[in-house]
Every structure is written in C-alpha cells, then in structure tokens.
Amino acid sequence: MDYVTIEKKINRQDKPPNMQGYLQSYDDFSWQQANALIKGYKNGINIGYEAVDRHVEEGHGEQTAIIFLGKKGQRQILSYRQLQQSSNRFANLLNHLQVEKGHLLCSLTDRSSTMYTAIIGCLKSGVVFCPLFAAFGPEPIKSRMKIGGARLLLTSARLYCKKIASWRDELQSLQQVLLYDCQGQCPEGCVDLDLVLSQYSDDYPICETAAQDTALLHFTSGTTGKPKGVVHVHEAVIYHKYSGYCALDIHPQDIYWCTADPGWVTGISYGVISPLCNRATLIVDNAEFDPIRWYSILQIEKVNIWYTAPTAIRMLMKSGSELCQQYDLSALRFLASVGEPLNPEAVVWSQEFLGKPFHDNWWQTETGGIMLANFIGENVKPGSMGRPLPGIQASIVKTDKQGHIIKVITPGESGELAFKPGWPSMFRNYLNETERYQSCFKDDWYLSGDLAYQDEDGYFWFVGRSSDLIKSAGHLIGPFEVESALVEHPAVVEAGVIGIPDPVSGEIVKAFVSLKFGYEPNEALLKSIMAHARKKLGSALAPRTIVIKQNLPKTRSGKIMRRLLKARELGLSEGDLSTLESDENDSIKPNNEDYLYEEKKP
Numbered sequence: 001m002d003y004v005t006i007e008k009k010i011n012r013q014d015k016p017p018n019m020q021g022y023l024q025s026y027d028d029f030s031w032q033q034a035n036a037l038i039k040g041y042k043n044g045i046n047i048g049y050e051a052v053d054r055h056v057e058e059g060h061g062e063q064t065a066i067i068f069l070g071k072k073g074q075r076q077i078l079s080y081r082q083l084q085q086s087s088n089r090f091a092n093l094l095n096h097l098q099v100e101k102g103h104l105l106c107s108l109t110d111r112s113s114t115m116y117t118a119i120i121g122c123l124k125s126g127v128v129f130c131p132l133f134a135a136f137g138p139e140p141i142k143s144r145m146k147i148g149g150a151r152l153l154l155t156s157a158r159l160y161c162k163k164i165a166s167w168r169d170e171l172q173s174l175q176q177v178l179l180y181d182c183q184g185q186c187p188e189g190c191v192d193l194d195l196v197l198s199q200y201s202d203d204y205p206i207c208e209t210a211a212q213d214t215a216l217l218h219f220t221s222g223t224t225g226k227p228k229g230v231v232h233v234h235e236a237v238i239y240h241k242y243s244g245y246c247a248l249d250i251h252p253q254d255i256y257w258c259t260a261d262p263g264w265v266t267g268i269s270y271g272v273i274s275p276l277c278n279r280a281t282l283i284v285d286n287a288e289f290d291p292i293r294w295y296s297i298l299q300i301e302k303v304n305i306w307y308t309a310p311t312a313i314r315m316l317m318k319s320g321s322e323l324c325q326q327y328d329l330s331a332l333r334f335l336a337s338v339g340e341p342l343n344p345e346a347v348v349w350s351q352e353f354l355g356k357p358f359h360d361n362w363w364q365t366e367t368g369g370i371m372l373a374n375f376i377g378e379n380v381k382p383g384s385m386g387r388p389l390p391g392i393q394a395s396i397v398k399t400d401k402q403g404h405i406i407k408v409i410t411p412g413e414s415g416e417l418a419f420k421p422g423w424p425s426m427f428r429n430y431l432n433e434t435e436r437y438q439s440c441f442k443d444d445w446y447l448s449g450d451l452a453y454q455d456e457d458g459y460f461w462f463v464g465r466s467s468d469l470i471k472s473a474g475h476l477i478g479p480f481e482v483e484s485a486l487v488e489h490p491a492v493v494e495a496g497v498i499g500i501p502d503p504v505s506g507e508i509v510k511a512f513v514s515l516k517f518g519y520e521p522n523e524a525l526l527k528s529i530m531a532h533a534r535k536k537l538g539s540a541l542a543p544r545t546i547v548i549k550q551n552l553p554k555t556r557s558g559k560i561m562r563r564l565l566k567a568r569e570l571g572l573s574e575g576d577l578s579t580l581e582s583d584e585n586d587s588i589k590p591n592n593e594d595y596l597y598e599e600k601k602p
C-alpha cells in the first residue's frame, strides 16, 4: 500500500495549536522568542525553578502537577506547591549532607513520587541528576555509577539489598545512600528518607546555577554499542519548554502522559521537565505495559496528550483493534511517538482506530530534545519523522573526497542526518570521552550517526543507523524500509532486518519477524510473507531469508537490537548487553530452524 498524507482538520472544540502554521513559524522564529518562554533565575537558569517554583510564584500552586497511579490501583496526587515543598526538603537534605553543586546523584527507582521529588530537588540545589533504569542488574549499575563518580545514590530499600549492598564499598566516590520504602528497617549505613525528609524545611533558597552548569547525565540506550554518558546543562530547559510547547502542543493544565520510564532520557526530558515547565498535569503509571490498563488510563484520566514509543504502539496493535474501540478516548488531542522508526502501518492504524494519527518525532540522548517532528496542525506523512522544529537547521550530508561535509540537495537521496549546532539542549560532552564527542562535529555540523533522506516537501525519512546499513549487490539498503514493508503483512507485527555477508552480493538481507496474536508460524505463512516482501520491495531489497521469532531482542527502552541479531547470526561477540531486556535472553535462540524460510537462489 502506498500511504497517503493524512490531512488535518482541527476540531473547533480543540485548543488552538501553540504553533500556527509551520512554514511561517519556521521563517519567523528567533531564539529570543524561545528564550522568553523561560523566566531565568537570578543571574542564571535553573531547570527546577522553571519546572515547579515559577508556577507556584505565579499563583498556580494548587494545580495538580502529577497523578501517580500505583500498581494496585492507588492514586496519589501532588500539586505544584506540594512538589515545590517536597523538593525543597530534599534539597535541604542534600545541603545537610554536604553534597555540593556539580556532584552527582544517581537514582535507581521505580516511578515513585520520591524520584520526582528528588530530580527537582537535585536541580534546584545544583546537584547533577543521573537516572538509571531500575531493572538494570548490579553490573550495569556499578559501571555507570563508577563512570559518573556518583556521590549519592537514591533507591528503594528492596533494590538496595538486592542489587547494591554487596558491592557498595567498592565504589569509593559514593558517600551516601538514600533509601525510600524502608518500612522501619533501614539497612546500616543508609539514610531512611521516609523518616528524615519531613525534618527538613520546605523553604529552600534555590542554588544560582549558570546556563552552562551541568544539570543532567544520561546514558544512551546501548542499541549500537556500549552506552555513552551524555552531559546536559541547565540551559537545556529553554529547549525542553519550547519543544514541548511547539512539537507536543502542551498547553497549561493539559493531562499529559509520557509512557517512557524516567530511567531514560525521554522519561526525564518529556516525562518530567518539559510538561512541568509547560504547566501540564502529568500521569505517572507505575505498572508495566498492559493494553487494558493503558486504554483504561487514557479513558479514566481523560488524557489529552500521549507520548509513547513504537514498540508500545505495535503491542497495542497486536492486542487487536476491537479492544481499543471499547474505550472512550475522545479526550485525546495529540498522539506522538519517539525512539525508533514508526512504521507507516502504525500511523494509519491509529488514525483508523484511535481517531488520530501518531505523530512521529526524532531525537537522541545527545540532542536533549525533539529535533524533527510531525506537528499537530500539519499534515502527517505516515512513515516520516517530520520536519525540523523552528530554530533547528537540519540537513542530509555526505563527505566529499577531501573529507569535507557537503549538503545533499537532491530530494530522496540519503545521507547522514546532521544539524547546525547551537540549540540549547545540545549535549556538552560524552563523559570522559571528549575526543569521541568532538568527532561528532565536522565543518560546523553535528553528525547524528543516523541515515535519512528529505523529500521535496522538506519531510525527513529514516533510513537506518549508519552502523545498520546493508550493502547488497551495489545497493545501500536501510533496514527500516524493509521492516516497514514486512509489517504491512497482516500476520507480522514487528520486524528486525540485518545484512549478512555473502560471497556474491557482499551482503544479503535477512529478516526476523514476530507474528500478531492468533497467527501460527508455518511454512505457508512464511512463503506468504516472502511473497509479500518481494512484491512490495522487489528482488533487490526483499529479504533472502525470513525467520519467525516471537521476541526480537530489544533494549530495555524498547529498541530492536539489530547488532545483536547480527552478532548471534554470525557467531560474533555479543558486546555490551547491559541494556538488553532480560527475559529476551532465554526466550529466543538464534536460528530457530523450524520457522526459517530461505529463498532458493534464482
């Protein structure tokens, strides 16, 4: 199927979009306007102030800031004033512990209110906040804390005993461990937060942080290799606020749900900072993905803006269209997706069954914020990542024979996705890897490491990571194109495509697919998927081999790990697996011959 651009009609009852007309906004943009969205604190900028205290000062202290939904149906509400006060107590505790501006606190928590209190408290006190994913095992936790030189750890008593206690003494930089949920049994050498926090004042003089002071340390997802520590500064808040305003269309008091875990950059930039800065009411769900639960939350909480990821969308599709039709999702105004390529099929599905298309957008840990987006008032091209935000100069580039960057101006021709540096949330370093950081910049362009192309309307289309590109018989094949064609088959819900060496073609395309609920793997089905791929892609691009695997290897943030599919396929070292979803390890083995279909050579 060729996908048709989804033309937007704005419902009269909807709030008018923050950004009125893309092209005009792009032309009219000035950083002064974006800077004016934030207030600044004394002579500098402080993210915690912009996210919370500012709203209280402006008379919105009683507005609900966060609604926490517990696993067993509990519902806890925190107003902006309460968040201000709890974060002040936390900041006072940090001062008391003699933690200083620039020191690092790592958090290893579930989506509890303590974590949200801590992040704002850290930012207000100038302490650098580094989220770690709670499902990490001891080794990835230790290595990240070591790289960062963590002074403090925030975690629950349960996670501490299970994952930290046995090696805590090995980490010399670590001064204090702050625990919540101790239930009166705080392990020795730790601070019982539930006990001590209330003793601190809920007034706090916010630390005067400069725009360029480090605020956050984020580790990348580890999709292409060992995760990198990415450094961000307080000035980033300008972009957090601005991009939430224009790319996610967040209005004050919107009910906003970002499903990303706060262990990753999306869960912080757009799960905490951006929506709070834009004075939304955040939904935070502490349970794991479950289609019934998710649709219920959308309905009961009357969510207006929903920011999620392709893997979750595909799981919802997998659970069937009938399910979503049982819910009233009429409060939804804007649906967005990030993290992985969003197959056009998913956009069309959401338009049909949720009544609105998912708006794909693109960014990375390094960019700190959304760079390319499909916008609310603009037409959506299913399968495209959209266009650069006003203020962002994006281009497709290649290197000439002298090694200089040249811009690709022919629509449809792919190259590396690059940006003119200078937007406020751009990373400032890879921790302890300055050379690597510098190598990302060439001829005044930031090179993203992703391949894409731009069409004649200025929309960008993802091709693949440069490390995932397949070179077959003189063709350069991006895995995304092949994967998208495969998921158009009615039985296929997810696909991961890699190149494997071939003496004749250089590389040949091999695909791994997982099936929708109700489909049984068998040879006839594989043949039909193969026939579909050949018809859609032609023989040059179609996979030579297709394997059915019900669980593709993914990072804990839900990205398909093509490098792992490839390493297993070729018997190579599997590399850093710290971010691999753990239950995946046992559930698939490479080359399940039962469900493998190989095309005979012509």
Ligand code: ATP
Pocket (backbone or CB within 6 Å): 220, 221, 222, 223, 224, 225, 226, 227, 228, 337, 338, 339, 340, 341, 342, 360, 361, 362, 363, 364, 365, 366, 385, 448, 450, 462, 465, 559
């Ligand atoms: P690592 O850098 O450790 O390999 P990672 O790149 O997956 O991990 P992140 O910074 O979390 O870590 O992810 C950013 C990457 O995710 C982008 O560079 C891109 O490859 C992919 N991505 C994000 N959004 C999109 C999108 N809308 N379409 C296609 N790819 C996307």
Ligand code: MG
Pocket (backbone or CB within 6 Å): 220, 224, 364
């Ligand atoms: Mg990356």
